[in-house]
Amino acid sequence: MPLNVPVTLTLPPLDQPFTVHADRQRWSPERLAAEPDGRAALEAAVRAGVRSAAAACAYAGLTEPEITVTEHPDGSVAMTARVLCDEPECHAAAGGRAFDTTESAEARACADWAAEKQLGLAAGGAARHRDHTLARTLERARRRRAGRGLMLVGGVMAAAGWPMSEYDYQRPADLPGNGLSAYLGENLGQFCDTLGNPLLYAGIAVFFYGFVRAVTK
Incomplete structure (x- = not known):
C-alpha cells in the first residue's frame, strides 16, 4: 500500500x-x-x-x-x-x-x-499535535470560505451602488411636473442620491475585508 x-x-x-x-x-x-x-x-x-x-x-x-x-x-x-x-x-x-x-x-x-x-513527541503528543493541526486547517478553510462570501456580497453591493451614484434624473421638458412619472422619477433620483455612494463605498470595504480574510493564514 x-x-x-x-x-x-x-x-x-x-x-x-x-x-x-x-x-x-x-x-x-x-x-x-x-x-x-x-x-x-x-x-x-x-x-x-x-x-x-x-x-x-x-x-x-x-x-x-x-x-x-x-x-x-x-x-x-x-x-x-x-x-x-x-x-x-x-x-x-x-x-x-x-x-x-x-x-x-x-x-x-x-x-x-x-x-x-x-x-x-510521543504517540499521545503526536495525536494532539495532529488534532491541533487539523483544527487549524479547518479554521483556515472556514476563513477562506467566509472571505470569499464577503467578497461576493461586497462585489454585488458595489455593482449596485455605482450606477445608483451616477443616476441623475432629468425631467423631460414636455412631461408635466405634477404627473406620476415625474413624481416617481424624482423620488427615484433622491433615493439613488441618498444610497448610491454609501452603498458603493460599503461594498468596496466589504470586498477588501473579505479578500484579507481569504488570503490571511
Missing part, C-alpha cells in the same frame, strides 16, 4: 510542510514460506514500495527508510517503510489525494511518526 501523506508541522516561527512516503505490506505465513527468506523478501518489497510511491522524489529513491515490523498471532508479518521528505512539490502533489478507510489509518500513523521524528 504505497502512500504519500502530506503533513504540516508547526516548527516556530513557521508551519513546515512535509510528506511521508510510505509503504505497508502484510504477508501471510504461506507467502513468507514461499520465499527463501520471507522477511528479507518482505523488507525488499516495502523498500520498493516507498520508491514507487514517489518515483520522481530523490528522498524516496535514495534515503534509507525507517522500517517497522509487526508480528501477528496468525503468523503473518506486517512491515511499514517510511521516508520523511521536505520537498514542496511532493507535499503539494500529496495534498490532492483522498484516502480510503484503510489508508486513513496508515496516514494517521504516518502523521504521528513525522511529528515524533521532527518534534520529539
Whole structure:
C-alpha cells in the first residue's frame, strides 16, 4: 500500500510542510514460506514500495527508510517503510489525494511518526499535535470560505451602488411636473442620491475585508 501523506508541522516561527512516503505490506505465513527468506523478501518489497510511491522524489529513491515490523498471532508479518521528505512539490502533489478507510489509518500513523521524528513527541503528543493541526486547517478553510462570501456580497453591493451614484434624473421638458412619472422619477433620483455612494463605498470595504480574510493564514 504505497502512500504519500502530506503533513504540516508547526516548527516556530513557521508551519513546515512535509510528506511521508510510505509503504505497508502484510504477508501471510504461506507467502513468507514461499520465499527463501520471507522477511528479507518482505523488507525488499516495502523498500520498493516507498520508491514507487514517489518515483520522481530523490528522498524516496535514495534515503534509507525507517522500517517497522509487526508480528501477528496468525503468523503473518506486517512491515511499514517510511521516508520523511521536505520537498514542496511532493507535499503539494500529496495534498490532492483522498484516502480510503484503510489508508486513513496508515496516514494517521504516518502523521504521528513525522511529528515524533521532527518534534520529539510521543504517540499521545503526536495525536494532539495532529488534532491541533487539523483544527487549524479547518479554521483556515472556514476563513477562506467566509472571505470569499464577503467578497461576493461586497462585489454585488458595489455593482449596485455605482450606477445608483451616477443616476441623475432629468425631467423631460414636455412631461408635466405634477404627473406620476415625474413624481416617481424624482423620488427615484433622491433615493439613488441618498444610497448610491454609501452603498458603493460599503461594498468596496466589504470586498477588501473579505479578500484579507481569504488570503490571511
